[in-house]
Every structure is written in structure tokens, then in C-alpha cells.
Amino acid sequence: MVKHGIKRCLFYGLALSGLLTAISVSALAAEVKVGVVGASSLHLRQEPSTDAQSLETAENGEKVVVLEQEGDWYRVVYQGGEGYMHSDYLAVSLGADFPVGGGVVTGSSVNFRKTPSTDAAVIKRLDKDAQVEVVGVEGGWYKVKSGGKTGYIHPDFLRIAKSMAEMVVEAADDVPLAEAAADTDDEKAALRAEVVAYAKEFLGCKYKYGSMNGKTFDCSGFTSYVYKHFGYSLGRSASGQVSDGKKVASRDELKPGDVVLFRDPAINRGAASHVGIYVGKGQFIHSSSRGGGVKYNSLSDYYYNKYYIGARRIIN
Numbered sequence: 653m654v655k656h657g658i659k660r661c662l663f664y665g666l667a668l669s670g671l672l673t674a675i676s677v678s679a680l681a682a683e684v685k686v687g688v689v690g691a692s693s694l695h696l697r698q699e700p701s702t703d704a705q706s707l708e709t710a711e712n713g714e715k716v717v718v719l720e721q722e723g724d725w726y727r728v729v730y731q732g733g734e735g736y737m738h739s740d741y742l743a744v745s746l747g748a749d750f751p752v753g754g755g756v757v758t759g760s761s762v763n764f765r766k767t768p769s770t771d772a773a774v775i776k777r778l779d780k781d782a783q784v785e786v787v788g789v790e791g792g793w794y795k796v797k798s799g800g801k802t803g804y805i806h807p808d809f810l811r812i813a814k815s816m817a818e819m820v821v822e823a824a825d826d827v828p829l830a831e832a833a834a835d836t837d838d839e840k841a842a843l844r845a846e847v848v849a850y851a852k853e854f855l856g857c858k859y860k861y862g863s864m865n866g867k868t869f870d871c872s873g874f875t876s877y878v879y880k881h882f883g884y885s886l887g888r889s890a891s892g893q894v895s896d897g898k899k900v901a902s903r904d905e906l907k908p909g910d911v912v913l914f915r916d917p918a919i920n921r922g923a924a925s926h927v928g929i930y931v932g933k934g935q936f937i938h939s940s941s942r943g944g945g946v947k948y949n950s951l952s953d954y955y956y957n958k959y960y961i962g963a964r965r966i967i968n
Contacts, residue, residue, distance in 0.1 A: 682807040683792030685718040686750070687728060687742035693942075694742075696735040700725035707735050709942050714954045715750040717789060717812070718742070729753070729812045747795075751952060752786035752812060755796055759809040768793035768804040775803045786812060840967050843882065844909035847967070848931050851878045855937070858945040871926050874939035874946060875911055878929060884966055886911070891922035893964065900963040903951065908932045909967055912951065914959040924961060 689710045697704040700722050710716065710730055716737065717729040725736045726744070732753040757778045765772040768791035778784070778798065784805070788795035793804040854874070857867060864873030872893055876886045887893045893911055900910055907930070914926040928938025931948070939946045942955075949956055 686748045687716045687718045689714045691741040700736040747790035749788035755784045755786040755810045756813045757782040762809040764803045847909040854946045869939040890924040890927045894923040897964040897966040898968045910963045912963045915961045916959045
């Protein structure tokens with residue numbers, strides 16, 4: 653079995669600064685909005701400057717949370733990280749449903765309301781540090797899910813702590829084991845879990861085209877390197893891995909360890925342009941040229957949902 657240990661590369665994570673934990677209803681101040689990217693790609697920068705470090709890259713049509721405007725820049729939340737995007741390339745609206753990330757309650761006994769208003773009925777009260785799933789923005793409030801219910805929390809009492817991919821995998825680090833438990837072949841289920849555990853050791857490693865040296869990877873290099881460790885030989889390109897293993901009939905049948913495939917015709921007109929390894933709960937791990945290197949993403953993210961073409965089961 654592969655032992656869980658210190659990850660081979662540091663995983664980049666950016667948590668938002670804490671909000672005030674005790675604010676009277678009459679003093680509610682913060683309001684959030686939605687920004688839609690209107691460029692082919694838009695950098696999330698550490699500071700409001702084109703010279704500042706790029707933390708992530710958002711694609712055309714993706715949504716971000718707009719916290720406030722600072723001159724020609726918006727301070728935003730994208731994939732759980734806070735930074736700045738230039739206002740020329742964001743179309744701002746009052747609300748939309750989209751996967752924002754994992755939220756952490758910052759106040760004591762915070763109202764979880766039916767509608768985005770201080771006059772709305774209270775569904776329940778949430779304790780400090782309670783975790784919720786943030787699924788949109790409406791009327792200046794966060795739209796969230798908690799305990800199977802959907803409601804609203806004012807942004808004065810909630811911070812976005814991480815992306816949903818991180819929240820899901822962090823909250824249930826044994827996701828592969830849990831999903832694999834339904835497999836009738838315990839030995840194969842355990843091996844799939846080992847593949848995912850090994851892949852996670854490389855979180856934060858940099859993307860480099862044509863590389864698979866254990867420190868840097870391109871997408872197919874990463875999947876090939878991981879599976880080579882277990883004695884499996886995969887094609888060296890994304891298109892080459894389309895024929896590896898056995899076809900997975902649908903997303904509903906995905907199992908941890910499956911190689912997920914994407915095809916963006918603007919990048920590659922071949923059989924596939926990108927690959928990753930499914931980890932469970934709708935998430936996959938991959939080496940991304942779009943920023944971040946080896947990291948998690950959700951199959952429901954705008955770009956990956958649009959270009960997903962299928963998956964292959966290597967361990968079958």
C-alpha cells in the first residue's frame with residue numbers, strides 16, 4: 653500500500669482573511685455581486701496591478717464573486733482564492749447560481765435565512781466555524797447549502813475558505829475508499845484508492861510541457877507517471893490515452909482512479925486535449941497548464957464540464 657506522507661510539492665492554497673464575527677443587523681455592510689469573465693482568459697492577481705503575480709487564470713464565461721471595486725480593479729473570489737481582476741474584463745451583475753466554494757461561518761449563532769433579507773424567516777442558526785457549501789450570490793448575500801437545505805447568509809458573517817474541490821477532498825480524505833467500497837472486487841478497489849493517494853502526493857508540482865520527471869508534468873505526463881508507479885503503461889499523449897483501459901459508460905459510473913478525458917478543439921483537434929485522474933465526488937486531479945500545476949478541479953467547472961468527453965478505467 654502507498655503510505656500517505658508529506659506531499660512532494662507544496663500545494664498552493666489561498667484563504668480569505670476573516671470577517672467581523674459580531675455585527676448588529678443595523679450595521680450590516682458588505683454586499684457581494686457576480687462578475688462574468690469577458691475575455692478569453694483573465695488573470696487573478698495578488699495585487700491590483702498588471703505587474704502583480706498571477707494566482708490563477710479564469711476562462712471566458714466563468715463566474716467570480718465581486719467583493720468590492722478598487723479603482724480600475726475588482727477584489728474578487730475565484731476558486732476559493734481572493735485576488736484582483738481588472739474591471740474592463742468583468743461584466744458585473746447582482747446575482748447568479750454557480751459553485752463558489754466552501755464557506756466558513758465567522759459569527760456566533762448566525763442566521764441562515766430563507767431569502768436574502770434581514771426580514772426573512774430563519775431556517776436555523778449556525779455556530780461559528782460551521783462549514784457550508786456556497787452555491788451562488790443573490791441580493792448581496794451568499795446563497796448556501798447546509799444540512800440538505802438551501803438558504804442565505806450575509807457576507808459579513810461568512811468567508812470563502814477554499815474551493816469546492818479542496819473542501820470535498822479535505823473533508824473526506826478517504827473519498828476514494830468510500831466510493832471504491834461499492835466495488836465487488838476489494839483488491840481492485842484498494843488499488844484504485846492507492847492510485848489516488850499517490851497522485852495527491854504531487855499536489856502543487858509545476859506544469860511543464862513534455863515533462864514527467866516527478867517534479868514537473870504536463871497533463872498526460874502526470875497520469876502516465878502515476879500509473880507507471882503501479883506497473884501500468886499509458887499513452888504519452890492525451891489523445892493516446894483515449895484508447896487505454898476500458899471505456900467508462902457515463903459520469904455516474906466513474907470510480908476513483910479512472911482517467912478523465914477532455915477535448916478543447918481550440919487546443920487540439922485530435923481525440924483529446926487534456927487528461928486527469930478522477931478522485932471521487934465529482935472531483936479530479938490533474939496537471940493544469942491553465943494555472944496551478946497539479947491541482948484539483950471539479951467536473952462541473954465551466955471549462956471541464958463543457959469539454960468533458962469521457963473516461964477510461966485502467967484498473968478493471
